[in-house]
Amino acid sequence: MSNAETDTWKKTACMICALNCGLEIKTEEGRITKIKGDKSHPTSQGYICEKSQRMDFYQNGADRIDSPKRRRPDGSYESIDWDTAIREIAEKFAAIKSKHGGESILYYGGGSQGNHLGGTYADSTIKALGIQYRSNALAQEKTGEAWVQGKMMGAPVHGDFEHCEVAVFLGKNPWQSHGFARTRVALREIENDPNRAMIVIDPRRTETAKMADYHLAVKPGTDAWCLTALSAILVQEGLIASNWLAEHTTGYEAVAAAMKEIDIARYAATCGVDESLLRSAARRIASAKSVSMIEDLGVQMNLHSTLNSYLNRLVWLLTGNYGKAGANNAFVPFLNLSNSNRSTAKPQQNGKPTALRKWTHSPVTQSKVIMGLIPCNVIPDEILTEHPKRFRAMFIESANPVHSLADSQRMRESLRALECSVVIDVAMTETARQADYVLPASSQFEKAEATFFNLEFPRNGFQLRHPHFKPRPGTLPEAEIHARLLEAMGALNSANYTFLRGAARLGYTAFGLAFAWKSMRDKNVARYAPVVLYRTLGPSLPPDLAPAASLWGISQLFVRVQPAAARGAGFGGPPLFGGNRLFDAILKSPSGMIFAVSQYADSWNAVKLPEHKINVNIKEMLEELATIDGKLPPHRADYPFILSAGERRPDTSNTSIRNPEWMKKGDFGVLRIHPQDAAQLGCNEGDWIELRTPRGKAQAPIEITDELQPGHVSLPNGHGLDYQRADGTVSRRGVSLNELTNTADRDPFAGTPWHKYVPVHLERVVHA
């Protein structure tokens, strides 16, 4: 091949899941032609899975957009120039802000998988518009867990599956959904080591469950009974780490009292797991030198999800599995994505009552704000109402709520009910098709890009990905879009920039000193720091890396907030210099680099409760536990099957990969069903079934498998996109799950949806 472009391997990363494994790619005439794992990547070390091969289906999707678009009254879109789009959006949002306040504007999203760098600039737009409420997909997954974490320790944790003696997977099939570095390799190592063990709590016999030593195949929706039984066995059999609990935790007495009351045999029967199997699993956990446990959507999008997050933590805390090798530890994030935990983290020192925090609950439904996010499931209720505090506008960035949030139909209605809506995205998504304005972003391979899902411990890595294609004409990186919006709103202008631009030419030290000086005197420089950095430091950075400018500010913050971890990674010393060296290392490490090296003892410093002790007694959760026997999973005669909506399979990607053509073999989007159920419905393999819920219906071919329990069926995640091909035709492959789901089916604490427990009616489709 003569093309020089083809012969060079270039560093980037996969954008399918939150691991973002390092990749090396070859490109040719605008296409990604070859992909392999990057052995120099600090955390993935060359590891990839088959899903990494799909990058070009994203890069060259036929429905990418290359001009700002404005909706016409008939629902079609016209292309407009950037100046017009920015001016009109700035005017309309400013008018809504002045009439109803910034709290009437909801910011949703902030980055798709692997696409987090642009979101750092959204902070400036959010402040300029006075936006007080945000939401994103974390608020339908992780907010219950975050709330529990805040109450128990005030620090997010991550397991060490490379070194643990026992791994526990709760509502998670890591073989498919990954979740920790080099996942399949780590799973194979545990499976093949007779001294280690794997415990899987999952109603389905997943790929991971087949590798497990203990598969606790709970009945759908009964995880809480299984987890309670495990803790009750630990307490009742005297298997707890008593000394460790006394030294490191508070509140154990209340937990012990609750667990002593539990009738283990009855809880085993309720969750459908043999009592002796539960007891052996609990004993295996108690006897292990180290246990790591991870929960995921199987429980987080299920009945009792917040309670499950609490019960999960009890299992490993009762056995002393925190703050040591092979156990859960408090990883050090580069950028903290959660604004939660403030109330528990910082008790008032002076005895005065804490000032009431504002914006702690959503304006209409009064739902709890966790991690700074309102629950995804209440968004339509916050819009489709006459309530005076309803949301009037939405700013949606690199997210597709119409497809990915419960009840797509109501989400579409909600978007159309707003006075103004803007979507930033690379493609004409289902959400974009409801927006008043659509702004085309450059792809993740056309601009500097990064992920902030950096969860490893004790060595945590970060990768700034360099662009490998010129931006598609008409598209802009998010940094530029936000900068133009701020300038159009009059929040920033050249008077804020000139001095700093001059300083930037003299190097990071001069820039750092100038930035400190200027931001003390110019409140807009401090307030809109990300965009100011982009406009001032950005032009002095290597070509194409201007959107990395916000990382200078994040580097400076990081070395101040996490001095020990920064020092461990070689970024100690006076903060300005440590921060500058960190930023410089980021720019010069295309495969990624280690930004934090922690000690296990640091996990204790991360516990933000008095004396760094973990609180194992969350009163609300123990009260909830006392009532769960009255909250058994509901069974409806008219919707007798339970659909697990959103299974991760080889044939799922994420919705950034809109073109389904990557699926070259096998069956796409099948409904998995137990042989007994298929027989009862009169169905053979491949027959089509209609699913019906109170909210909608859909059809899918079936795959008969005894991996599922009778009465339990599953459909894959992320299918059913309306993909517009180059010839203009729109095709939909697979089921768009949220046409079936209901926003009211959600966790009472965190508002997270019950997508893994969707009662459905099934019927064989008789084709004419």
Added chain:
Amino acid sequence: MTHVVTESCIRCKYTDCVEVCPVDCFIEGPNFLTIDPELCIDCAVCIPECPVNAIYAEEDFPSDQKHMTAVNAELYQLPGWKVITKRKDALPDAELWKERTGKLSELNR
């Protein structure tokens, strides 16, 4: 669950596959490559690399190659068979052998 190298590789040994393997599970013998089934993670990245289409997922086997699962599983543990991670030249008469079938008798352990 593993991927398997079929007879097409025998006396060719192109080694394009080893460059892309994320877990270094290719094992090299005198005139054949095999896959360590304990290490393979079914990522399938190697499949399109092979110029003679020798690599298959277990469930996609051509019907006349089913025996190769056992052959792979036997060979990878043999003394002298070593992990290979860097591509090298194919065997000198690879071109002659690439179209042939039924090559199992040619396999050198």
